[in-house]
Amino acid sequence: MVVTKLYLIGNMTVPSNYLALIVAFILAYSVIRLKLGKVPASLFSDSVFYMLIIWKLSVILTDFSTVIRAPISIIYFNGGFTGFSLGLLFVAGRIWFDWNRRKVDTKSLLALFIGAVTVQALFQVMMVLLNKGSLIAGIGTIVIFIALTIFVWRTELAEEHIALVSVLFMATHIFVAAIQPKGLLNPPLFITLMIGMFFILIFKFTKVHSGRGSEIE
Template sequence: MNNTEWFSIRTLTLPATAVALLATFFVVWLVLRVQFPKKWSEVYGDAVFTFILVWKFSIIVTDFKAVIAQPFTLLYFNGGTIGVILGVMVASLQLWWKRKKLQFDATGVVACSWAIILTQSIYQWFVVLLNDNQIKSEVITLSVLSILTILILWKLTAINRALFLYTIGLIIVAFFQPHGLWQPAVWVSVILLILGITIYDCSKKISQST
């Protein structure tokens, strides 16, 4: 989806996509806090914090010369698309590295799956609601992802299959959006699919060893 709106908070001006992302993080954290043990909302919060740090300061990688010339660039800009992908990759690696310490049991795997699916869906919903894009792409995005999310979370049994089905659904939706498959959401979804499968396999090994 294209960003068509901007929002001002005092001296800070944010694109609608950034507002949608921050709102999504809060809503998903709240859902996890209410639905699952406190531990998993804290794990999600840590992952979000890591993502934001990497995304914000990845401009050092994407535009090093500008940062050296104007250090205050760090306060007003971020790493853009590359920063988003780097942030998701680093946050995913952080969870993978801490997988043994976190001890992903059955509840943890379900909580992780909820987080992966809800973060993507709610973000897409907010982006549609906060921006003004083609009606066709907005309707398809809202309807397909809403139905898919409700069906998957309602009967979340086969974790791997559910995550794979959701990723395929999001890719199909992307075909009807302005940037098609060449948008961060698609690549982020693939990374999160790999993360979800890895955590699920890790939980199976833990359950087999106990």
């Protein structure tokens, strides 16, 4: 959805997409902690923390000249979509490494996938609620992403399901993006495609950690 509103929080003016993302992260973490436990929630929160830190500091790479002229700009700016993608790639690499070193168990990895789907769904719903736009696109976005979230949370997921559900996740977002104002050329869709491909690759082309909690009910 397109950002059409800014919100005043204290002395700060916050774009609706930032607000939607913050709410999505907080709600997703809360649900994971309540439903799946402390360890999966800790992996999720750590991943979000590293991603946001890299996104914030990546402005040094994406707008180096501005940072050199005014170092304090690091506080106010970020690396945009490029920086967010770098943060996501860093987290994906870290998880892949820890997974192959058996520092991350299957249950936590499955919870991370569920968390990623939940964040994207909540973000999309919040963007509809916080911005002005087409009624049809808004209703379609909310209904489809809520349905996807309910399906993911109510399905007993195991390793063999993740590749198929990842394809469903990507296909769902492609369909929703097609009815949204920006169409298929929008950053959230690219993020979904990156996340979906990561989980397909990690479950299809790396060894499975059998006997370490392979299913989430």
